[in-house]
Amino acid sequence: MLKNKKKWIFLGIVVLLLLVFGLYRYYIYVTQDIRAQETAAILKAKQETSLVKVTEAQKSVWDTICWAIEGLDKDNRPVMVWVTMDEDGKVKSGEGTVHEELLSNGISENQVREKALKEIPDVKKLKIVPGMYNGQYAWQLFYWSKDHYYYQFYRFSDGQSIGGPFTLPNR
Incomplete structure (x- = not known):
């Protein structure tokens, strides 16, 4: 009887762990597109501006889809970088796609x-x-x-x- 009880406890723990792992993988799957967009925007911002450290990245959607990336430049000054995206979640190409401003040049x-x-x-x-x-x-x-x-x-x-x-x- 005791062996049977231990077997059910072990099986319950295994099922619970599989359920937690499955939920984690589902979360990763659901958020992979937004994470890919964020990564692409950050890479573009680092390539085309003086941004070296990212402290926060936020997506904004109104008439223009963009990622606003806050961080520090090479002189350790706080900056904001806007990276415009297309409807497919790709970084737009061309002039004016990436804009950098020192936070001190605007209001906080x-x-x-x-x-x-x-x-x-x-x-x-x-x-x-x-x-x-x-x-x-x-x-x-x-x-x-x-x-x-x-x-x-x-x-x-x-x-x-x-x-x-x-x-x-x-x-």
Whole structure:
């Protein structure tokens, strides 16, 4: 009886480990495309700019698909690099595909957050992502206010509002 119980415990552990491994492999499979896009954008940014260390990479999709990559340049200064992508998730070719700015040449995420909290009444669930809007480098805000979700854009260089607020419909 004891041998039978040990056998079932062992079998249960093996099944559990196989299930965990299967879920892990499924996660890798599902995220492989986005990871490949991120890697391609980072490689392009490192090839064409002074970026040497990446601290964060975020995808932004509005009128232009781009990856905004934050990091340090060869002089250890904080920079932001925008890499535009095509609809297939490939880095676009040609001039203007990659743009680099020192973070000190624009307003920071914290400055945008402070500005938004002052200007937008009852803002909740504020998410700020670097991106592009109508060909301009911008901070994209996504937030909840007055029973709706909104998108709004602030220009990276000077913090001026350049788009929005765009109201998302309630369900």
